[in-house]
Amino acid sequence: MPSKHPLKGSFIVDLKPGDRVTAFLLVRHKQLEPFRDRSKGEFLTLMLGDHTGQLLARVWEGAPELAETFNEGDVVKVAGDVEEYLGRAQIIVNKLRPAREDEYDLADFLPATEKDVTAMLGAVEAVIAGIADPHLAALVQHFYNDNDFRARLAQAPAARRVHHAYLGGLLEHLTEVLTLAESVLALYPEINADLLRTGALLHDVGKLREYTWARDIDYTDEGRLIGHIVLGDEMVAEAISHFPDFPDELAMRVRHLLVSHHGRYEWGSPRRPKTLEALALHHIENLSAQLNRFKGLLAARREPGQAWTDYDRLLERQLYAGPGDELSIEESSQME
Amino acid sequence: MPSKHPLKGSFIVDLKPGDRVTAFLLVRHKQLEPFRDRSKGEFLTLMLGDHTGQLLARVWEGAPELAETFNEGDVVKVAGDVEEYLGRAQIIVNKLRPAREDEYDLADFLPATEKDVTAMLGAVEAVIAGIADPHLAALVQHFYNDNDFRARLAQAPAARRVHHAYLGGLLEHLTEVLTLAESVLALYPEINADLLRTGALLHDVGKLREYTWARDIDYTDEGRLIGHIVLGDEMVAEAISHFPDFPDELAMRVRHLLVSHHGRYEWGSPRRPKTLEALALHHIENLSAQLNRFKGLLAARREPGQAWTDYDRLLERQLYAGPGDELSIEESSQME
Amino acid sequence: MPSKHPLKGSFIVDLKPGDRVTAFLLVRHKQLEPFRDRSKGEFLTLMLGDHTGQLLARVWEGAPELAETFNEGDVVKVAGDVEEYLGRAQIIVNKLRPAREDEYDLADFLPATEKDVTAMLGAVEAVIAGIADPHLAALVQHFYNDNDFRARLAQAPAARRVHHAYLGGLLEHLTEVLTLAESVLALYPEINADLLRTGALLHDVGKLREYTWARDIDYTDEGRLIGHIVLGDEMVAEAISHFPDFPDELAMRVRHLLVSHHGRYEWGSPRRPKTLEALALHHIENLSAQLNRFKGLLAARREPGQAWTDYDRLLERQLYAGPGDELSIEESSQME
């Protein structure tokens, strides 16, 4: 398991009872508990993890004081021993301190894209550079020329669970949408290319506010209460207000792309596509999402040597990966 | 048929072949057509209407020049004779000129609320005055202290067809929602009263941009492409940006009220209610809308003396008004 | 935990290993089991509970004879000791006998309304007194003047789980519906007030037969096989047969209120509303039910300090209670 940071130390997936461990790990849960013999005070139970898994850990001594020095969601440096307890491994912590920001890479603690982030950003920029309409070009650059926006875009997931649900997933999804958009434009010259590209580039900007990925990939409160479609529309409307000459009709078309990109009411779309560009964006976006979802399920939910994955409750089916290894997702992935 | 303006003249509903007519009427359609004998040039075919109906009209002489002087959607003053043609009445126009703004009242040309607009505005203001939270009060006043907003609110319909689909309908709907909200607040003190009132007052502000009611009640382009839910959310978010101290969490709750008030994905709601206030608002709002819809169907789509209305395609049913006149909608209305 | 009866003794929620307990408790399950050493005969395993929870209990001696003296669903007086077994508390019973009816209050054993039952009954009577139509007044009084009916109405839950699912819940739901009905009547004078009030008062009478609340709140067999809508309609039709002069058309309207009050086929409604009164009743009834459901979920399924409740499978969402305590349901409830 290659680390993203030289100091990372062990990965959870590799730990076995009997191992001595030194590693940077993320604190997922933290709880002080009383000893049975209450006169002994309290010990600390932790759930420590990285992107390969998580383990229970115990701090027997000095727990109350130590517990004050870090919070859930922090990365900590831990030294200890792996023991077996009730048939499962756990870490008996000898030393623990909060990590400094330069001692770790968040990508070691959350699943992350295997694609080259810089290359993907470059591909996105090439598309932006090709937008001829000055209003649309300015609107897109309003977002993409903002360094903070780009930094967050490079990290954000595209979903909590279903598709591209890992760091960099949103950027990966974006590049797929842009690639497919070019194919569609080649087939349907009736489509306004600048508009479709703009829609592709901006359709998911609201996800930067819908998700948080500090500890786990999860919804933000405003993500749950308002959602990325409406948040994204607000962001785009606000951006357009900076360009007094931006044509009203064009603004309306861009916003229609945002608010209709989920395609169907039952998928939370407040509008359904009513322009050729909106229809194309919806189907392209969905194609990218569904392919990634299937790919992920085939890789993750298949027992070794089994032709079929486990039953997926949302898809209401099992997926077929085939009997042989020669067609396996893992191998193919390594060929990329 | 009482006029809203002393100059109105005849109403369409009262015209019969043989009548001589002088009236202010709205031009719904306008078309120059060639005489069969093309050497005679062109005549003008008009569809003229008011809120009681519409009639075909012809201008045989001077048509091309006259046609230059007014547009579809204008109110014109017409003098002419009613004749029968192919079994239907039509107006042979003798004189026609565009009306001045002070010569007519738009309410004579479109269906309008029978409630007292001033009284309804007063009731709304009383609710606004009762909002204790300073942030919410300021936000609501940002809209309601704007004279243009109030003027448009007093005129806007609440829908194109289904419910409160007449001038002043939005205000009527609003006052119903506010009244029902007070009942709910009395029953459920757990509900944040200021928040529910704010949601009630702002939930449909987007309809001021979703509909146009100059000639017919119809959707605007942005109404069709973006919709009042998203437009309203944008308006509220923009308004909140004027108050730097407006708490983020409160802003999120207010916007959640906007984006979830349709209650179900399949009704175009990008979010479903997740707070007690949002749930209450959705059900109250729907109750007002559905009651008005039924009331309108019972009044309009019932043959005289029939217990049942015509079949309504959207409701997929006929409604029952009862056999006797003593229970009729019309009488009840007069008792108000 | 305040008792509804002076003799109640301990509540389950307060018991800890090491406690000595004397309490009236309800027998939820009862089972004789053989000792491993079968020569020792049988012991008794009980599940004893009150409205705060339930605990396992054991009777080691004289079990077969004791088991003959009471049934599941009975309230018993228990004396014993609380011990820990496999990490969970259980009661070792020393003495146990069935309780007499005057020794307990059923409300101590099942969740119950926090509203004042007498006050609610008074409010209902005030509505009944206001019904002017003599036929409708007589019909309603046929039910409400029956002491047994009133006694059962004061105790019945409105549902097994979803809303107002506690003793007195049906009455609480009824008073909410009546209150909301008055608001609607003020807004829509076209609605026949006597009819709507009658519908509100009778729409759920079938629930007195749909549910049983002796031990748990559960469905009766006829509740599951026939349902409260049809049972209620039968009760009303039977009552009407006592009034030979009751107008047929009015009877039909009343029964339509009963059979359409669930509003939609998919909600088990054999008819959908076709009169203004039926539409109003359906939406009012649903508003009361949904608000109570949300309120209950927000109070019960929220971890302390969490802004969000657990995921609710039926609503398919988490609810938002907000971060602070100042908005919490509990506090608000106490302010009532």
Add this chain to the structure above:
Amino acid sequence: MPSKHPLKGSFIVDLKPGDRVTAFLLVRHKQLEPFRDRSKGEFLTLMLGDHTGQLLARVWEGAPELAETFNEGDVVKVAGDVEEYLGRAQIIVNKLRPAREDEYDLADFLPATEKDVTAMLGAVEAVIAGIADPHLAALVQHFYNDNDFRARLAQAPAARRVHHAYLGGLLEHLTEVLTLAESVLALYPEINADLLRTGALLHDVGKLREYTWARDIDYTDEGRLIGHIVLGDEMVAEAISHFPDFPDELAMRVRHLLVSHHGRYEWGSPRRPKTLEALALHHIENLSAQLNRFKGLLAARREPGQAWTDYDRLLERQLYAGPGDELSIEESSQME
């Protein structure tokens, strides 16, 4: 076209311009209209029909007086001439008087079963005679020993349009259900035969109140507002109340058959089948209804020589009758 009554005279389907007609016909609509020259008073426009079709008819002289002598829905004896007017045939009435009850057979005016009603009633009686359970036998006889019930059952349609929508259709449907029930009983001895037969015999008794078939086959008011399922349950519950010894559990099972026989909520069923008998009844009943519906569509909505029927909006499809005549419905029908 064979008449059901010797006096019937011509059938509508056979009338051509130039014919002189004497016939008993049903008055579907009646309207006095003024002559253009109003001094001439009024003439009478009628829509006269029998089960083969309908024609417009005019009475030019003495119309106001004549109009007093009969109502819509009456059968009248008419003498007149068939003329062509605006490309369509109409009857110029010379003489017209109301018919006496013994002068016509209702079956000539409404579509009616082609099966032998007496034979069908005999088959039903044989099933009744085979019910061994004394309670169920008494309950069924309570209905079937009532001459008025039997007379109405022999005439009633099973639906307004969809299936068995003709006089005697309900009886035809009933005999089909009984026949299929015997097949099911032979296959599944676990089914309580007396209960299934009782359910089959009583499941649609509410249709005697749901439909009216005096002039057209149409819904009654209580049919629309309450529906045959609830009406039938009430009739059965009322009948059971006449037998004090009728076991409660058995009553509940019978009523469950009534209230669940539509099988699905979305088909207006307040309960879904929960017993083997109820499941069997639902599927048997639906099989009979659907077969009759298809048969009717294949016979009625197929152009001569066409393999396919017209598109049926409710079934959302065209049906295939095949290219040749040897498979045609008509021939098959004649072979019965």
Add this chain to the structure above:
Amino acid sequence: MPSKHPLKGSFIVDLKPGDRVTAFLLVRHKQLEPFRDRSKGEFLTLMLGDHTGQLLARVWEGAPELAETFNEGDVVKVAGDVEEYLGRAQIIVNKLRPAREDEYDLADFLPATEKDVTAMLGAVEAVIAGIADPHLAALVQHFYNDNDFRARLAQAPAARRVHHAYLGGLLEHLTEVLTLAESVLALYPEINADLLRTGALLHDVGKLREYTWARDIDYTDEGRLIGHIVLGDEMVAEAISHFPDFPDELAMRVRHLLVSHHGRYEWGSPRRPKTLEALALHHIENLSAQLNRFKGLLAARREPGQAWTDYDRLLERQLYAGPGDELSIEESSQME
């Protein structure tokens, strides 16, 4: 528990701790596991079962070598002792060897029909003999005269879980469909009898490829990926290709029966019934399936003495079996 084979030995359901066992059992799972003291090598954990249940079994000695001699899905002869471990019984294996094919009957290891297979096959043959149309008769015989087809048909289940999900279930379902078809033909002579019988006989032939029943009843890969409807259509189309004179129109009608027999798109039917025969087949087939499903749930999922079964997730309801034993499914079954 009567054995289908004289050598069967004990059934799982009868084994208790302390028993000595000799039995033929099916290996459902097989896994070598290391002893804690790894120097001791590996032991074998097995799940052994028959149609009455399954038990864990251990082989402590010579496990690796023994494990080579049989596979999951094999029947083995086992001798050993039943012990209790962690509160559950398990078999300590003393001897184990693979069984020969003549030492067991598959029906002892999987649930199987209680009907007489020979009698059912005879009934099917009688229907085949009655098909008059020579093309249809030849087509049906193409399948049924094939001994391998008949042998497999006699064994196949009709489903994995929902209905007739046991060996011989497909044949049982088939005979029910044929019986019901005769009832329908007696009622609707318009139906082409030869065609309906052919459809009934062939509609599920694809299930011979959709299911495997060697070890468990499960889907085959092509069952999951293609499904019995399409597989069956292919088998029938291939069979028809052997008869050059088979009329095209008739072939199309037969195939329509296959591809529409699930009746609704949402039930995986690529076509909906468009002929009278297809409609009849769909409803008959569904009636048989649903009755068997209910019967199975009532027998299997009911606690002794309980009126109601457990909640069934797919049917979304509990079923009612009634309170007494006199109506119980078991007794009724014994009366067959």
Add this chain to the structure above:
Amino acid sequence: MPSKHPLKGSFIVDLKPGDRVTAFLLVRHKQLEPFRDRSKGEFLTLMLGDHTGQLLARVWEGAPELAETFNEGDVVKVAGDVEEYLGRAQIIVNKLRPAREDEYDLADFLPATEKDVTAMLGAVEAVIAGIADPHLAALVQHFYNDNDFRARLAQAPAARRVHHAYLGGLLEHLTEVLTLAESVLALYPEINADLLRTGALLHDVGKLREYTWARDIDYTDEGRLIGHIVLGDEMVAEAISHFPDFPDELAMRVRHLLVSHHGRYEWGSPRRPKTLEALALHHIENLSAQLNRFKGLLAARREPGQAWTDYDRLLERQLYAGPGDELSIEESSQME
């Protein structure tokens, strides 16, 4: 209107009263009708059309004999005069004879693709040439090396109405699917490229039997009764049977692509995608179909100068084309 054949003559769209016409036209309907004065015998009423429209035509003399010489669906050469009758133009035929096959091009009579058929066929061949797997390559060539298959593929429509509903539409759809597939393959190397290309090339082969395009584009009988999915699967299964070495697992995967390409049960798909290739094919195919559908609606159902199309009943919405001409579909099309 450019002709596809030099002899075509006039197009329907260009004919006006007063014109003399000589043209090749398709006979859509043909009917002999009696003159009012029946002694005069019969005249012939025809509906003649080409892909620009259709006109009524009459043959007054020699009609019965002439009617014998051609059938509905034939192309005929017509000479005559255009007259006005009841306000509509009709052709009075002077001469008429059936056309020879070399005198016309079917594309003049039905709507046809505007793309270059030869170029599209070339693109398809290039994809076929790139299939590396010898089994899949052989399977695809089995179809595409058949000249009759290629000829029919070049002509077939992809649907009757919804998308690519014109001659050559199926080929156009196919090339779009192939182009999009290459984009997807570039993004998802896990997808088996040969398999996806094979699926793309074969997924709609059943449409060659589902549609007829001789006179109108319409369903065949087997198209309606069996459908292109099952027909195509049968064609592919039959083709595979010619290759004894074709791997079973591969055959199953190919057929899964066919039977799941509609993606959802409710869209008539007997299976839903369970492999990555099947998922990709479904979404690609749908993207092509939906884009073409929108493009067609925008071009055809928009009034000149209107921003919105008419309401489309299937899409349940109006589409937005924008206000100006600069974005219009027509201009864009000309720029291709």
